[in-house]
Amino acid sequence: MPRTIVITGASDGIGAAAARRLVRHGHQVVLVGRSAEKTAAVADELGVPSFVADFAELAQVRRLAEELLGACPRIDVLANNAGGIMGDRTLTVDGYEKTFQVNHLAPFLLTELLMPALVAGRATVIQTASRAAQVFSRFDVDDLQNAERYAPHRAYGNGKLANILFTEELQRRYGDQGISAVAFHPGVVATGFAGDTTHVLRRIYHGRLKRLFTVSPERGADQLVWLAEGTPGETFAPGAYYEHRRITTGVRRKADPGAARELWERSAAMV
Template sequence: MRDDRTAPRRREGGRGRGRPPWTADEIPRQDGRTAVVTGASTGIGFETAAGLARRGATVVLACRNPGRAARAAARIRAAAPDARLGVLDVDLESQASVRAAAARFHGDHGRLDLLVNNAGGVRPRYALTEDGFEATLATNHLGPFALTGLLLDLMLDVPGSRVVTVSSIGHRRGAIDFDDLHGERRYRFQTAYFQSKLANLLFTYELQRRLAAAGAATIAVAAHPGNARTEFGRDMNPVVRAAMSRWARPLTSWLLQSASRGALSPLRAATDPGAGGGDYYGPPGRAQFTGNPVRVESSPRSHDRDAQARLWRESERLTGVAYPLPAGAPSRSGE
């Protein structure tokens, strides 16, 4: 296993460390910038889109349900009448839908400043997509991988452009099973979800290495929202959802935070002028459940360069999307 961490990350202060928490008030003006936020009809995606729109960005809500996306846009406009918004119909489970959405975006826009790969989910029962991919992996990784690759040409020369991918603290329990990537031998929804969230970080780090090797203006950044109250898991069994809700309700003061607070992590990754390629933002502390975002460290597995490169190659093979970038630079150790 080759580790891509070549220098220690600067630690950031949380409570009591002399630095005030990062809030939405610190988002710079985004006038003239165009952003795509996937899964923007609800939860973290909605709050991220709303935060960008309030600061002047043109925000395209990329969602699988056009009606929900239109209602989300109306909610944002009600609070920010001058918001510039658009809707893009895309189902990340479907490679055909991803390609059609990318083509539509190319037809409507000449550049892209910010792509927030936020949409995600988990299937409680095993399911294959029309492309033959396990559905959780398709939605959380292969769809975003393809969408990013198909839109990247609109970003490479745009100063300050970023690809932000939303992972999860659950990635720490994840492992990539390259021999059973689609869970055909044994499927557990938790395992599939954790694998896909680890894939988000492997993708981010490999993408950043390739962007840097190409001398691109774009950087790749990751974030996670901690434990936030959202509609995540709405595809789960209603009985399970209700039980989880009853269990969580007494613990909300310290285990769960609002979607608007959870969205501060991707918003910081997307807009903080001090963010660098390969940075990862989330709530502070050991558990990283709640709190305003700081730069955090991801699991050792996420820094496995061999896994990053192998997942990239497999993702290109499965999706048929080849990025307009050279392969990642070799490690500094020469391994």
């Protein structure tokens, strides 16, 4: 049965690759991207609607939510796929550390604002997380702004762990209203990721090492498509984090047991 699927970060990479597959499968896909030109190009190629928003500005996220609610009173799948690693520590116009806002706070706000349409569709809410949550994070709920010992890779790892914690808490709070939250690691994907940083990860994604360590966007999109088309409780377990279509639990030890609830409450206060 065709589903209405909203994908953020859909102007390139795994977001665009997933959109192409899902459109071929007959679903009604809605694209969200940061670049108006790139997003329009993919939308025109696929013949689907698109919206533009920069997650580094929460006012744009609020406008995006209004536009999406007007266009989609029922959403079956929300794929919070936008995110990235940054360079030097900078604050957004909203006063929050950019990595934290783009990877967690903006999708948190978008999900909350879209909740009427998500509940109406008994939606699956997908977070594109990363194994970086386990490898790089030093998560401290008292330092969500990454003010202490900032490093691009650590801030990114913290943001991806926040995606996983958000998934857990979203399921706990809204599961009884039909919401099914899930997070996944797409692999190290050959995209424009890390293009805005001077971190060593830029060399892996854009240098000579690229072919050795990365997979194609099409392969990286596999789990996103699998989850978007899946049945909660059958295809995947709501509230879980997946790698290679298998539940992975080790990353959860990177945060205190109560971190998911505390992160939610502090995020809600921020927005």
